[in-house]
Amino acid sequence: MNDIKAKLTEHIKANFPGAAEKDFKGENRIDFSIDKEFIPSVLTYLKNTAGFIHLSHITCVDWLEEGEFEMIFIIWSPTDKLKVFIRTRIDREKAVMPNIDMIWRQANTYEREFREMFGIQFIGLKGAKDFLLEDWEGPPPMRRDFDTAAYAKDAFFERPGREDALDVREEIIKRSREEIPGFAKKYSR
Amino acid sequence: MINDKNSQKIVDIIQNWARKHSIWVLAYGTGCGAIEIPPTMTSRYDAERLGVRGAATPRQADVLLITGYLTTKTLKRVIRVYEQMQDPKYVIGFGSCTINGGMYYDSYNTIKVLDKYLPVDVYINGCMPRPEAVLAGFGKLQQLIAEGKANGAAEYKANLEKYRENQKRVIPNWIMPEYNW
Numbered sequence: 001m002n003d004i005k006a007k008l009t010e011h012i013k014a015n016f017p018g019a020a021e022k023d024f025k026g027e028n029r030i031d032f033s034i035d036k037e038f039i040p041s042v043l044t045y046l047k048n049t050a051g052f053i054h055l056s057h058i059t060c061v062d063w064l065e066e067g068e069f070e071m072i073f074i075i076w077s078p079t080d081k082l083k084v085f086i087r088t089r090i091d092r093e094k095a096v097m098p099n100i101d102m103i104w105r106q107a108n109t110y111e112r113e114f115r116e117m118f119g120i121q122f123i124g125l126k127g128a129k130d131f132l133l134e135d136w137e138g139p140p141p142m143r144r145d146f147d148t149a150a151y152a153k154d155a156f157f158e159r160p161g162r163e164d165a166l167d168v169r170e171e172i173i174k175r176s177r178e179e180i181p182g183f184a185k186k187y188s189r
Numbered sequence: 190m191i192n193d194k195n196s197q198k199i200v201d202i203i204q205n206w207a208r209k210h211s212i213w214v215l216a217y218g219t220g221c222g223a224i225e226i227p228p229t230m231t232s233r234y235d236a237e238r239l240g241v242r243g244a245a246t247p248r249q250a251d252v253l254l255i256t257g258y259l260t261t262k263t264l265k266r267v268i269r270v271y272e273q274m275q276d277p278k279y280v281i282g283f284g285s286c287t288i289n290g291g292m293y294y295d296s297y298n299t300i301k302v303l304d305k306y307l308p309v310d311v312y313i314n315g316c317m318p319r320p321e322a323v324l325a326g327f328g329k330l331q332q333l334i335a336e337g338k339a340n341g342a343a344e345y346k347a348n349l350e351k352y353r354e355n356q357k358r359v360i361p362n363w364i365m366p367e368y369n370w
Contacts, residue, residue, distance in 0.1 A: 133298065134262040135362040141297045149295035155359065157302040159289040 004080050005030055008050060016042050022087070033087040036071075040098050042086060043073065047103060052077045052084055055104040058111075060118050064144040067092045069120065073100075095120040117142035201337060208251070208277055209334045210240040212327060215250035217270060220257025222284045222317055229320040241327050247273040252330070255307070257317075258286040258299045261359045264306060268356055271307055272368045278342045279334070281326055282312045291316055305355045308341035 009030060012019050016038045022031035034042060046052040056074040063070060073086040090097060099122045101108035108127055114120045116131040119140035130136070139146050173180055218226065229236045230243065244250035247270045259267065271280065282303045285291035290301030303309055310333060313326035333339040345352060357363050 132262075134265070135360070137361065138297070146297075148297045151297045152290075152295050152301070155297075156290075156300050157305045157355070159302045162289060162294070 001028065001080075001082075004082060008082075008084075011050075012042065012045075015045070022085075028081055029083045029085065031085040031087070033089070036088045036090055036097060039071075039073070039086065039088055040100050040103065043075070043100055043103050046075060046084060050077065051079050052082075054078060055107060056083070058107060058114075060114055060120065062092075062118070062142070062144045063089075064092075069095055069118065071097060071120075090120070097122050099124050101125070116140065119143065205335050205337055209331045212239070212241045212252050212279075212330065213244040213250050214241060214252045214254055215247055215270065215274070216243040216245060217253070218256050219259055219263050219267065220284070220286060222254075222256030222286075225283075225317050225320060225323060226254070226256065229323045234320040234324060236324060236327065239324070239327060239331070247271075248275055250274055251277055252279045252281060253307075254281050254283055255287050255303055255309075256283045258284075258291065258293045258296075259303065260298050261300065262298070264300055264356070265360050265365070268307065268360075269365055272365075276342055277334075277339075279310045279330060279339050280307050280341055281330060282309045283323070283326070284318060285314060285316045288312055288314065300359060306352065306359075308345045308352075310339045310341045 009021055012032060013021070016034055018038070019032050019034045019042075022033060024031045032042075052075040054076040056076045057072075058074070059072045061070040061072070068089045069092055071088050071090065075084050075086070076082070077084075088097075095118065097111075097114075097120055099111065101111060101122075108125070111122045111125050112127045112131045115122060115125065116133060116136070117140055133141075138151060141148065169180065169184065214226075218224075228234060230241075236242070241252075247253075251274075253267070253271055253274065255267065271278070280303075282288060286293055286299070287303040287309070290296075290299070293299040294301060300306060311326050311330045313322055315322050318326070330339060
């Protein structure tokens with residue numbers, strides 16, 4: 001297992017400039033960050049020559065404070081029982097990614113969802129504009145700076161009676177006279 | 190003689206009695222609440238002994254169950270289904286999501302107050318309502334029908350402009366057919 005991991009790490013580092021291994025002490029998993037231009041080539045390499053034929057997951061993390069999105073591709077090799085994480089960071093304002101649905105066809109579904117929920121553009125992506133939402137006119141809803149409560153208040157009717165809703169945690173504390181633990185304080189209103 | 194007020198009353202009583210005992214529910218589930226319908230219908234709670242049973246199409250159904258949260262996308266379909274249903278028709282709002290949004294009160298894509306968009310005859314409280322609560326809701330609906338108070342459909346026809354205005358507020362691209370009843 002360690003042989004395969006070391007060999008693969010070495011190969012990726014030699015062939016893809018800027019590939020940095022992330023220190024992760026875990027069994028059957030290696031973790032790389034790489035520039036977004038090399039994503040299709042590294043995934044093609046892993047699929048065609050290294051036996052990573054299964055695309056497990058694609059996910060996106062919104063690093064609002066750093067102004068970046070992090071895209072993570074998780075692929076799996078059934079022969080080696082090994083997982084590879086490929087990470088890349090893209091700019092939040094001009095979120096453009098290379099399209100990979102010619103490598104795995106099922107990536108198309110993920111990419112359409114990212115386009116709708118995060119506003120990430122995939123170059124040359126085919127498919128209907130709407131994925132889950134219909135006639136959506138607001139900003140992409142899964143971005144962290146989208147205030148969903150304010151949007152809902154503006155867009156939908158509200159039944160009167162919820163305005164005086166009390167903070168459950170504080171009310172229980174008042175009754176039982178316990179201290180709010182430090183880690184819980186930031187969740188109070 | 191036929192148009193006599195008292196004879197109409199007798200006809201109404203018989204009509205309501207018959208309607209009360211044949212509540213056919215459209216087999217259409219929105220949200221997570223539809224999972225409570227199979228135990229209500231099957232042998233443990235056996236709703237069919239009260240005359241509650243499933244109907245395959247909107248035109249055969251009497252009751253539209255709104256089981257749980259309603260996204261704006263589903264609302265479009267629900268309105269279309271409701272307008273296809275033939276009189277007598279009733280709506281049951283099921284679960285706290287239809288009452289005040291429930292746990293989806295701050296969601297960007299679910300409506301919070303169902304009775305602004307469709308006339309609701311009975312609300313069933315709970316998240317989720319257990320089959321007992323569902324049966325209690327049907328019992329309440331039967332009671333309202335027997336008393337002639339379940340007039341949601343008539344109210345919808347009378348206030349159609351108001352309902353349309355609310356519906357078009359959340360469905361900007363309105364491509365629905367206009368039914369004339």
